[in-house]
Amino acid sequence: MTIRNLVTALCVAAVVAFSASLSEAKDWNKLRVGVEGAYPPFSWMETDGTLKGFDIDIALAICAEINAECELVAQDWDGIIPALLANKYDAIIASMSITEERKKKVSFSEKYYSTPAKFVRKKGSGIEINEAGLKGKTVGVQRATIHENFLKDNYGEIIEIKGYGTQDEAYLDFTAGRLDLLLADSVALDDGFLKTNAGKNAEFVGPGYSDPKWFGDGAGIAIRKGDTELQAILNKAITAIRANGTYKAINDKYFEFDVYGG
Template identity: 50%
Template sequence: MHITRLIAFGCSAAAVALTAGSVQAQEQMQIKIGTEGAYPPFNYITADGELQGFDIDIARALCEEMNAECEFITQDWDGIIPALQAGRFDAIIASMSITEDRKEQVDFTEKYYNTPPAIVVPNDSNITGVTTEDLAGKVIGAQGSTTHFNYAEATYTDSEVRGYPTAEEYKLDMENGRLDAVIDDIIVLQEWLDSDNGACCKVVDTVTPIEEIYGEGIGIAVRQGEDELREKFNEAIQAIRENGTYQEINDKYFSFDVYGG
């Protein structure tokens, strides 16, 4: 009788544990995250094929906070919003600026970082400023379909602005003397300048972002109407800011707080 009771209790406890485990598995969210994989140090693919970067580490921390199982899908920048709308993934975590134009297509979380743009020129350039007059008559490169490209077209009206599919392609043209200047996020540019390939060039200055173009910072995009997912991301961003996880990731990549004011 005693043995029977122990066996019965053991089976009952195992059943409870199995049920609890099944419920937990059912409750775990499955999220597909779209990113570019070509924008170091925020998101990039290493030589051995691993997806890494600040965006990726933040995404993983948010997924852990949300008890979500996340899968990353790389997507060319030009098609990243259409791919989200088509259901290829559930969210974009790819250093996307929160702008009014994009809000007409997707919904955004609160920002998870905010850093300024800058202008880079060749080391022997006579360009000393970042105004319209300073760059008049020059050829300026930027990644197409970005806030940086939009800013360059709106501001440098006396210059030729060339759009590139990726940041790597404008860097290559700059290194080979086919551009007079490029514009991008200061951190992306500094990462390049600190590499062997970036020895060609120097930062002139940062650019004061125009909110109408650059928006409120960098956020996570979800499909319009996906309010529950958006709020879960917002809560997770706040949580990792408060529990120190954000700072740990920040310090892995940067020497200052990229969250911004």
Template identity: 40%
Template sequence: MFKNMGGRTTNLLSRIVVGLGISGTAVPAASEAQETITKVAIEGIFPPFNYLDSNNKLQGFDVEIAKALCSVAGLKCEFVVQDWDGMIPNLLAKKYDTIISSMSMSAERKKNVKFTNPYYDSPSVFIVQKSSPLKRMQPSDLAGKKLGVTLSTSQASYANDHYNGVERVVYPSSPDLYKALEAKEVDVILEDKLAVYDWLTNTKAGGCCEFRGEDVKDPNYFGEGAGIAVRPDDADLLRRLNQALGTIEADGTYDRINAKYFPFSIR
């Protein structure tokens, strides 16, 4: 949302480029656009949205959406795997052209980049061990407890501002955050609901834990969904991505990708 969706982060991956070699003609474009490489930044450590498989190839919802958008927009795209901390700075430094990596459209991020229309939405949520006595997640309820968040995410910003009286433990990546909860290093974590859904439902380790309390929605921190980021002066790319997004939503492509990863709509 979200952490993104809420935002994601890791310092474990070095940046690599993975060629897509995608082209398409559904949205009219100048012929030179077919020859220009559009570099797409993605984190690669945020399943089921984006991750590296056993063959070191990018997979996931974000990856398939990106491929579909590039095809429809007539863009020849390459993926750049990028640590979350450097996502926006390196976009502005022109090391790639767009970010399609579950980035929530927070007010703070909108100061630096332009976003497309949202391509999915997800609240943030608290997760605890199933045996935890915690029922409510107000700051007073977490007195004396440890709250885990991931570095440089919307969830971390929210916790810093609204739970500043609670001990907060910051982890470099979502997998580290989940391991900490499983190991009871922290009592509760705040995470994007769709992101942690995969861990809770599709891993043995995630069976330890469950959602607890109310969903957390605040557009000042989590924006109005996940969007695709471009540099503020790249109006043409923004337009083409928005047009392509509208096309894949209308022709059923989006729904087919959605159904592959989630048993419910995330639009």
């Protein structure tokens, strides 16, 4: 075989392999799931690089339920929707709240859990959650979240909002004393921060927020618009794992209460 033939053969092989990989995605016997990996207890990365957490277990349970091979793709939060739209994976299972704003770009399954948002302050700081108490305070929040939108729309004029790529970075900065308050999902804050050694000097303050205008209708699985078949499959899978006890087993592994919510 001459060099030229060899090169041609390699090119053909590459094109065939590439088009094969393109066409196989639509059967949903393989599901590529975008997850975050920096949002304990819903998802985190172990030091050896394995992904763990409630979202991860739900993703695996759903894949098992629909007999699909699961490929988990860890993706930074603020690029998680753009990467879905760019076809890097087919679904996002990353505690993403179902909001009107996001619905403009993606479709959602039914919710798979729903918990309120809360503020956290340093113990003894005495900060109260009202206009006067918040004035001039620095509040840490994860970038591109419902919590950031809520703060901007309601207190944007009177507080300084600091946006972080991950929730874990916000915890670091709170511990370092650069932040007066944190706003995030109450369960994430409780298990991911308050119950850890780093969060021992912090406490919840103020009410739980769940106004659908900002906080949506709970966390759902995001998919590309137009994947209606997948949407139906996922909704059926959520109902199924809720009914057959798989959801409860995962729930009880992480929480002492029902995170599915009312």
